Amino acid sequence: MLSFRTKGYNGYGVKYSPFYDNKLAVSASANYGLVGNGRLYILTIQPDGNITNDVFFDTQDGLFDLAWSEMHANQVVTANGDGSLKLFDIGLGEEGRFPIMQWREHSREVFSTTWNLVEKTMFASSSWDGTVKLWTPQRKQSMLTLNTTKPHLPNNCAYQVVFSPHNPNILMSVNANSHIQISDTRLPNPEVSDFIGHNGAETLSCDWNKYRSTVIATGGVDKLIKIWDLRMVPTSDNKQLVTPKAGPAPLNQLIGHEFAVRKLVWSPHDGGELLSCSYDMTARVWRDQTDAATRGVQGGRLTRHGLGKVFGQHREFVVGADYSLWGEPGWVTTTGWDEMVYVWDSKRL
Numbered sequence: 218m219l220s221f222r223t224k225g226y227n228g229y230g231v232k233y234s235p236f237y238d239n240k241l242a243v244s245a246s247a248n249y250g251l252v253g254n255g256r257l258y259i260l261t262i263q264p265d266g267n268i269t270n271d272v273f274f275d276t277q278d279g280l281f282d283l284a285w286s287e288m289h290a291n292q293v294v295t296a297n298g299d300g301s302l303k304l305f306d307i308g309l310g311e312e313g314r315f316p317i318m319q320w321r322e323h324s325r326e327v328f329s330t331t332w333n334l335v336e337k338t339m340f341a342s343s344s345w346d347g348t349v350k351l352w353t354p355q356r357k358q359s360m361l362t363l364n365t366t367k368p369h370l371p372n373n374c375a376y377q378v379v380f381s382p383h384n385p386n387i388l389m390s391v392n393a394n395s396h397i398q399i400s401d402t403r404l405p406n407p408e409v410s411d412f413i414g415h416n417g418a419e420t421l422s423c424d425w426n427k428y429r430s431t432v433i434a435t436g437g438v439d440k441l442i443k444i445w446d447l448r449m450v451p452t453s454d455n456k457q458l459v460t461p462k463a464g465p466a467p468l469n470q471l472i473g474h475e476f477a478v479r480k481l482v483w484s485p486h487d488g489g490e491l492l493s494c495s496y497d498m499t500a501r502v503w504r505d506q507t508d509a510a511t512r513g514v515q516g517g518r519l520t521r522h523g524l525g526k527v528f529g530q531h532r533e534f535v536v537g538a539d540y541s542l543w544g545e546p547g548w549v550t551t552t553g554w555d556e557m558v559y560v561w562d563s564k565r566l
Contacts, residue, residue, distance in 0.1 A: 218530065219560040221268035226256045228552030230282040230537040236290035238543030239263075240271075241550060243558055244295055246279030255280035257295055259307050262560060274305050274314060282329045286354075287337035292317075294340055296327035302342055304354060320352060322359055329377040336385035343375035349390050351402065363400055363407055365392050376421050383430040391420035391435055399447065412450045412465055415439045422480045428488030432468070434505075436478025442493055444469040444505050468507045473524045474499070479536045486546035490525075492563065494535035500528040500551045502563045526566040531555050 226245035234240035239262040247253030255276040261269050278298035286292035291308035300323040303316035325345035333339040339360070343349045347366035350359040366373040374393040381387040386402045395417045399410040414420045415437035426432040431447045450465045476496035484490040494500040502525040533554035541548040547564030 218562075219262065219266055219268055220530075221258075221260055221270070221558045223256070223258060223552070223556050223558060225556070227533075227554040227556055228537055228558060229280060230296075231550050231552040231558055232283060232285055232539045233541050233543075233550065234285055234290070235287060235542060236285075238541070241268075241558070241560075242283050242285060242293050243537075243552055244280035244283040245552075245556075246281070246298070249554055250279040250281065250298065253279065255295075255297065257283065257293065257305060258558075259293075260558065268558070268560070272307055274316075276303065281326060284330045284332040284340055286340075287332045287334060288354075292354075294330055294332070296330040296342060298326045300325055300327060300344065300346070302327055302330060302352065318354055318357075320357070320359065322350060322362075323348065328375070331377075331379050333380045333385055334382045335380070339380075339385070341378045341380060341388060343378040343390055345374040347373040347375055347392070349375055349378045349388070349400075361402055361407075363390070363398075365390055365396070365398055367394075374419075376419070377423055379423055379425055381425050381430070382427050383425070389423055389425065389433060391423045393419045395420050395437070397423065397433075397435055397445070397450075410447065410450055410452050414443060414445075415441065419477075421477060422493075424481055424483045424491070426483050426488055427485050434481055434483060434491055436481045436493060438477040440472070440474045440476060440478060440495075442471040442474075442478055442481060442491070442503065443467040444471070444507060469505055471503050471505070471524065473501055473503075473527075479534065480538050482538055482540055484546065485540050485542055492538050492540060492549055494538045494551055494553070496534045496536075498529070498531050498533060498535060498553070500531070500535050500538055500549075502526040502528075502549075502566075526563055528559070528561060528563075528566060530559055530561075531557060 230244040241260040243258040257274040282296040304318040323344040349363040351361040378390040397414040400407040418439040420437045422436040474495040481493040531553045535553040537552040
């Protein structure tokens with residue numbers, strides 16, 4: 218296990234570089250993100266196991282998430298508490314202390330950002346203002362705005378948005394009203410599916426399975442991780458989409474966390490493994506053994522099978538996690554409000 222302390226700043230997001238096997242980016246906020254500055258850290262894992270800080274960038278408001286550019290190895294976009302997104306270039310030296318681009322269209326905190334893994338000129342953001350926006354670094358304005366708020370569901374917060382790794386035009390968002398929404402940006406009406414995911418509890422996190430194109434996972438305030446097959450949920454051709462009364466049955470439900478599931482990530486190496494982190498101060502590795510033809514839940518009961526390893530080194534809320542794309546499968550990183558970034562091997566824990 219390797220570690221680095223973001224002294225004075227509480228971690229919110231951490232991501233491995235898609236270009237270098239030893240680089241991490243960390244988004245952090247002073248005073249737990251309630252008030253004060255933010256800081257973006259660029260870290261290097263040295264051959265001797267030490268983690269060093271190459272450069273950092275200070276912002277006037279807290280940072281809640283980040284995404285590495287899929288086009289340029291030195292660029293990172295951040296989600297900011299003042300409603301902006303900022304693009305930093307870590308290769309500019311002292312000149313890089315300021316963002317090379319910034320966008321201000323959201324009216325409230327930007328809580329997540331994600332880069333398109335297929336169409337690498339695009340990234341997306343979700344905000345507490347209830348909108349999801351698509352962007353490109355070549356434009357000063359957003360390309361598309363999706364409103365996740367419904368007339369019967371006001372004051373919504375879009376907690377996370379994720380592009381499908383299988384189709385560059387499909388994205389998923391989850392929100393405070395427990396809804397999971399799938400959108401296709403090619404359509405005049407982009408929303409293709411909208412269903413209740415966590416029995417009315419806030420849905421905080423989501424991710425797309427890297428190997429099964431119709432399988433997703435979501436985590437919520439109800440402490441559950443749910444695995445879904447999108448072929449089994451309502452679509453825009455179904456009247457249930459208008460005012461859904463109850464969610465469809467998930468493929469699997471995983472129980473183990475003692476508080477809300479704040480972040481989850483499917484493994485890029487194994488279609489049956491995912492990593493989660495929670496307000497219970499742990500990160501956990503799970504095995505999802507269901508497939509498209511098999512349901513892991515019978516009669517709505519929760520299943521305990523699937524829990525692999527529990528990482529309990531953090532001493533505060535764990536809110537950021539990511540898998541390494543490099544080397545032996547199993548290396549992951551986590552960060553949290555205890556000002557710590559850990560790199561650990563989920564296979565040998």
